Structure formats: C-alpha cells, structure tokens
Amino acid sequence: MSDHGPQPPSFDEAFRQSFEQLLIWRRDVRRFRRDPVDAGLIERLIALSCLAPSVGNAQPWRFVTVADPARRQAVRASFLDCNADALNDYQGERAKLYAGLKLSGLDDAPVHLAVFSDHGTEAGHGLGRKTMPQTMDFSVVCAVYSFWLAARMHGLGVGWVSILDPEAVRLALEVPAVWSLVAYLCVGLPVEDNELPELVRFGWQDREAFESVLFRR
C-alpha cells in the first residue's frame, strides 16, 4: 500500500449491518408522494453513480432528467401501450393478477430519470468489450443500481420501469440514435416502506430458494 495519499477506509460491523438493511429495504417503488425532491440532491446522487465500475473505464452512462410534460406524456403513452400488450399474454387468474398490479409510478413520481448507454463513446478505447459488448450496458446498470441504493439511503424511492418501447423513449427525449435505453427511473418519496417486494406480497412471484441459485464446479 502506498505510504502517501489518502488512506483507505475500513468498514465496521455497524456499517455492514446498515448496508445489509439498505439492500433488504431497497424496493422497486411504484407508489410515490408528489412532494418535490431537491434537484441538487438528484445531481449529487448522479455524481455518486458515476463512481460505478465500467468496462475499460468507458463510463458510457448518460443521465437525462425528464421534466417536460409533453415528453413525460409520451413516455407514459408508451408504458400504457406496452402494458396493455403485455396483459394480452396472460390468461385467467394470472391475467387478473397482472391487471391488478401497479407497475409504474409515472403519474406521481416528481422526478423522472432516463439512463442511456452511449454505444458511440470512444472512452475506454474498446478495452474489455470485444467478446462481450453487452458489458457497456452492464456498466450503466451498475450506475443505475448505485443511484438506487444512494437514493434509498436518503429516504427516496426508485422504481425501474421497463414496460416501455425503448425507441419511443429515445425519440421522446430526442437523444442520439447511438444511445441505448437502459433504464427509465421514477424517483420520489415512497408512500410506504416494505421489507418485501410488491410482487411477492401480491402473489406474483415468490423469492427463490438459495439452493436453487448456487452451484459448484
């Protein structure tokens, strides 16, 4: 370890326990209070997100705050279209269950944040992505998840809306064609906190047993 420069932090048991609580209570929030959120806080959270790992240090994340009502309306229209189409894939009880789920907080969330992956960036000089080009988008996902955790730490809820036509969102936001939508986030104060995902509580999908996801070779 270098004998100059800042010293690395150590993380004590109290921090570890709190971090576990952060993971446990994170949630994908779809029910928001309409109270405004400080724009400076959102920017600080985005700045923290830029500390995420990225392939070749390409930092392909592009954050777009969406405030314009017409643009928001176009995103909402895409959600409604895609959600109606998705409902058609289910039958019987499963269809009833799907129709009863609240799958986005687009109407109430005071902050909308679209996050894109810039496939055209020269940053990173291609390092690490020749055989796995999807690592560009994966880098952006790490930034999105950083934002999510940091937001929750400040009492804000985040909901990731994926029931969207990515091209419709891109057009609505007038961003370059070489940007690929990774996530459309609703952000705001949550109406409630829960330890369990809504999809578990409402009977859509329970948690998997640990044994079914861990393998040894």
Add this chain to the structure above:
Amino acid sequence: MSDHGPQPPSFDEAFRQSFEQLLIWRRDVRRFRRDPVDAGLIERLIALSCLAPSVGNAQPWRFVTVADPARRQAVRASFLDCNADALNDYQGERAKLYAGLKLSGLDDAPVHLAVFSDHGTEAGHGLGRKTMPQTMDFSVVCAVYSFWLAARMHGLGVGWVSILDPEAVRLALEVPAVWSLVAYLCVGLPVEDNELPELVRFGWQDREAFESVLFRR
C-alpha cells in the same frame, strides 16, 4: 406504513459518508494475495446479492463457484486467447500501453465466481421483459454489483473479467445452454487499495467530466 412488522431503517450521516467511501474505494482488482478466503463468507455475500432487484422478480442469477483446476485452466486459456486477439486491434503507443496492463487476476485470486443469467427460468412469468428482454441480464448485473460492494465492505477485492469467450466459459463449467454468462469474477484480498482506477493511473482512460454525462429534457 403498516403498524406491525419490522420498522424500516433510517440511514444517518455517518452511514451515508461511509457508503460514499465504499463507492469511492471499490476498485476493479486484478492484483490479489493468494491467501484463502472463507467459503462461508462467500456464501453470505452471495445470499446478500440475491436481495438485488430483478425484472418481474425473476431472480435469474445463477452463481457458480469455480474451484476445479482444469476448469480454471480452461477459463484462463480463453482469457489469453481473447486478450491476444484484442491486443491486435491496437497500434503504436496504445498497443504498448494495452500490453502493459494487467487485465485479470485469474492466476492469483483464491476465489473464482462465474455469474450467469438463466434465460430459461419461468420465475417472474415474463413480467417486465417483453419489450426489454435485456433486463434479465441487467438484473444479474445488479446482483454482481451487490456482491462487489459487499465484498469490498469485508475487505475483499473483486475483479470483473470480460475478456473471455462466454461460450468457452459456459462449456468449461458445464452449465445449461440457456444460461448466459454475465460476469466472471476474481475474488480475494487485494495486494493494495487505491482511490483511483488502474486504467486512470496507467493513462488508459481518465474520468469523464460530470457535465458530459448529465442532460436535461
């Protein structure tokens, strides 16, 4: 908020500052000490990672610890092939710089962990991924990044190796064809801690200005 059940945590300023330090000092580690790592700790970190968000709560992450020397050798061979091939894409000073980078810790890291996305799982019942099927892999990335942060919190370094042929890795580990490789992780005690990414320190790619990644619409 429910008046029964566990109460949600709040995160104080001390936690927030430590969490920021965790993001700041995370690093993609390629230089490991060979000291063994407690297998129970790795399992606990994987269990924490399963708290990550997933599309439709599909939980498509499949964690494979790789201990068998022949399998590790096959992965290392794929890295060497792909890295040599990647080097051919660079010329002049950039090629010299690339050749001097250490891009994996496969030789020394005591723990190898492959993480796949199970495209065949029925969990989640397709919810949320009709228009953006890549959200299955994105869910797995959130689990990988959870593992990374939790490992760093315990003093462990993680390095994400993407200079691999995903199909070669899948075959080496004999996992189902419907599993897609998301990340191959090296895990162990880091030789050193650093505030800055190695790719910044060695002049491959500097950090981007905040202004170049934030947009308003």
